[in-house]
Amino acid sequence: MAETTAHDIAVEAPAEADTGQSVSSRLGLGFWLSVVWLIIVAGLALLAPWLPIADPNETAVGGRLEGPRSGLWFGSDATGRDVFSLTIWGARISLLVGFIAILVGFLVGGTLGILSGYFRGRFDSIVSFIFVTLLSFPALILAILITTLLGRTVFWVALSLGILAIAPVGRLARAQTLVFAERDFVTAARVLGASHRRIIVHELLPNVVIPMSALALLGMGIAVVAEGTLAFLGISVEDGLSWGKQIFLAASRRSELQDGPHAAFFPIGVVFLTVLSLNYAGDRLREVFDAKELVL
Amino acid sequence: MSLLDVEDLAVTFNTPDGPVYAVSNVSFSVKKGEALGIVGESGSGKSVTVKSLMGLLPRTADITGTAEFDGVNLFNLPSDRKKHFYGVDVAMVFQNPMTSLNPVKRIGSQLTEGMRYHTGISSSDANARAVELLDLVRIPDASDRLAQYPHELSGGMRQRVVIAMALANDPALLIADEPTTALDVTVQRDILDLLDSLRADLDMGLVLITHDLGVVHDRTDNIVVMYGGRVMELAPTNDVFADMEHPYTEALYQSIPNMSLPRGTRLNPIPGSPPDLSVTPVGCPFAPRCTYAIDRCSSEIPPLFDGGARADHYYACFVPQGSAGES
Numbered sequence: 001m002a003e004t005t006a007h008d009i010a011v012e013a014p015a016e017a018d019t020g021q022s023v024s025s026r027l028g029l030g031f032w033l034s035v036v037w038l039i040i041v042a043g044l045a046l047l048a049p050w051l052p053i054a055d056p057n058e059t060a061v062g063g064r065l066e067g068p069r070s071g072l073w074f075g076s077d078a079t080g081r082d083v084f085s086l087t088i089w090g091a092r093i094s095l096l097v098g099f100i101a102i103l104v105g106f107l108v109g110g111t112l113g114i115l116s117g118y119f120r121g122r123f124d125s126i127v128s129f130i131f132v133t134l135l136s137f138p139a140l141i142l143a144i145l146i147t148t149l150l151g152r153t154v155f156w157v158a159l160s161l162g163i164l165a166i167a168p169v170g171r172l173a174r175a176q177t178l179v180f181a182e183r184d185f186v187t188a189a190r191v192l193g194a195s196h197r198r199i200i201v202h203e204l205l206p207n208v209v210i211p212m213s214a215l216a217l218l219g220m221g222i223a224v225v226a227e228g229t230l231a232f233l234g235i236s237v238e239d240g241l242s243w244g245k246q247i248f249l250a251a252s253r254r255s256e257l258q259d260g261p262h263a264a265f266f267p268i269g270v271v272f273l274t275v276l277s278l279n280y281a282g283d284r285l286r287e288v289f290d291a292k293e294l295v296l
Numbered sequence: 297m298s299l300l301d302v303e304d305l306a307v308t309f310n311t312p313d314g315p316v317y318a319v320s321n322v323s324f325s326v327k328k329g330e331a332l333g334i335v336g337e338s339g340s341g342k343s344v345t346v347k348s349l350m351g352l353l354p355r356t357a358d359i360t361g362t363a364e365f366d367g368v369n370l371f372n373l374p375s376d377r378k379k380h381f382y383g384v385d386v387a388m389v390f391q392n393p394m395t396s397l398n399p400v401k402r403i404g405s406q407l408t409e410g411m412r413y414h415t416g417i418s419s420s421d422a423n424a425r426a427v428e429l430l431d432l433v434r435i436p437d438a439s440d441r442l443a444q445y446p447h448e449l450s451g452g453m454r455q456r457v458v459i460a461m462a463l464a465n466d467p468a469l470l471i472a473d474e475p476t477t478a479l480d481v482t483v484q485r486d487i488l489d490l491l492d493s494l495r496a497d498l499d500m501g502l503v504l505i506t507h508d509l510g511v512v513h514d515r516t517d518n519i520v521v522m523y524g525g526r527v528m529e530l531a532p533t534n535d536v537f538a539d540m541e542h543p544y545t546e547a548l549y550q551s552i553p554n555m556s557l558p559r560g561t562r563l564n565p566i567p568g569s570p571p572d573l574s575v576t577p578v579g580c581p582f583a584p585r586c587t588y589a590i591d592r593c594s595s596e597i598p599p600l601f602d603g604g605a606r607a608d609h610y611y612a613c614f615v616p617q618g619s620a621g622e623s
Contacts, residue, residue: 183395184395185397187396193381193413193414203398
């Protein structure tokens with residue numbers, strides 16, 4: 001009885017906190033600013049071909065390393081290409097790589113994690129071993145290996161990052177599933193005659209998805225930065241300029257970086273804000289929904 | 297006619313360290329509209345007994361004996377019957393309402409899920425039925441509750457919701473596994489009274505599992521007292537309290553705190569600890585802790601004797617303490 005009472009006291013506070021305010025106001029201004037920024041960036045990236053901006057491959061749109069001016073908002077790079085246009089087109093590749101990477105990580109890692117946490121036994125041992133192996137493998141080497149062997153297209157670069165996401169995502173999914181699979185509501189569903197599939201989809205998934213969705217946003221930010229790292233090593237997407245490659249080109253020669261730092265700093269600023277928004281939004285989501293979790 | 301007839305039930309777990317005899321030689325029956333209390337301390341096999349009936353035991357469990365529900369043996373139920381048996385004919389209420397509701401789903405959808413799955417009724421009919429069920433378990437403002445999440449309800453309210461879920465498909469038998477253990481003392485009585493009146497109103501069989509003799513006292517028709525995976529005493533409730541044959545029942549009864557005794561009276565706990573079930577039993581499992589034990593108790597397993605003041609009073613003891621011992 002004492003146990004129950006202590007539990008009740010511990011969970012009472014968040015219960016009161018969330019009856020007072022709506023979910024959207026509890027997420028806070030920062031969350032919504034982040035979301036607005038992400039929508040702007042993603043929207044521009046999606047609409048790039050139809051926007052009235054310069055062709056990113058066209059040289060001599062501006063002068064050599066020309067500073068920002070009206071009509072050429074981010075200035076131009078060493079070959080006179082429009083940095084603003086480059087940044088928008090770069091977003092297409094960077095965000096796509098980040099999205100596919102985290103999608104792969106979630107579909108494969110999430111599925112494996114939930115199944116192994118639910119069924120346990122030998123399957124769990126095998127999957128956990130795979131996760132540990134993936135985690136112990138040097139990440140960069142794996143990415144280099146895949147892109148070198150299979151090609152440097154958007155798909156393979158995204159896939160190599162996605163493979164790296166499998167283990168951390170999968171372990172979270174497994175841990176969450178372990179927590180909930182032991183609860184009586186799962187047993188109750190089983191008593192009601194629910195199949196494994198029904199229990200996993202209807203009872204467990206809604207509980208596992210909340211912490212996972214926060215991780216998805218964080219993970220996408222990490223993938224965008226990781227793609228930049230690969231670009232810096234010269235092993236990212238071959239055709240087209242991702243953000244990473246754009247920054248790499250603008251900053252690779254020291255004289256250019258000194259004469260026209262804007263060519264590197266504008267895309268760096270955009271990457272910074274985008275990753276910050278992804279991380280912040282992910283964190284807020286986790287905090288707000290964790291409180292609800294505690295109430296149980 | 298009996299609703300549930302359990303005969304010679306035995307459950308053995310095959311573990312890497314050898315077999316564990318969790319339940320042996322358990323027999324009892326429940327009639328329609330009747331309540332049976334299964335009483336015992338932790339590890340007495342009461343939960344394993346009902347889990348075996350509900351098909352909730354892991355595959356390592358070896359179940360023998362029969363459990364007939366309406367003449368059908370539960371242990372070899374064809375899988376197509378199984379699907380619409382649990383949750384329809386037999387439903388279960390779990391111990392901890394904190395964990396028996398899904399935290400991310402609204403009360404309404406949790407209540408209607410089982411109904412819709414088994415009967416395929418429309419969602420508006422299901423909602424109407426859900427409100428009816430919440431009224432039945434005496435939750436105020438029932439229609440407003442459907443949109444709420446479990447964390448918005450108190451422990452007692454949650455347990456009422458769990459009971460409502462169990463009642464969704466009009467079960468003939470309701471099994472409640474320590475339904476009040478996780479609740480505040482003040483709420484426990486309400487929930488027990490609710491179960492009692494639901495049993496009477498809906499004419500269901502009720503199996504009430506508890507470690508507290510006080511809980512079953514005036515809410516059950518029959519009592520099974522279990523210890524070490526075996527039935528110690530099985531009798532109509534009134535007979536048990538009027539004439540305790542088994543020393544264990546007596547010891548359990550005396551360990552209940554009694555408010556009418558003078559201040560400073562010490563509690564009478566049972567000395568020692570429950571038996572190790574991985575050892576092949578040779579005598580009465582209670583013998584090492586029993587004050588009346590004779591040599592025979594530790595060398596021979598006592599069978600269930602039919603005796604006492606009335607018929608249907610069974611006890612597994614060579615040295616009965618009640619009227620059977622006097623004659």
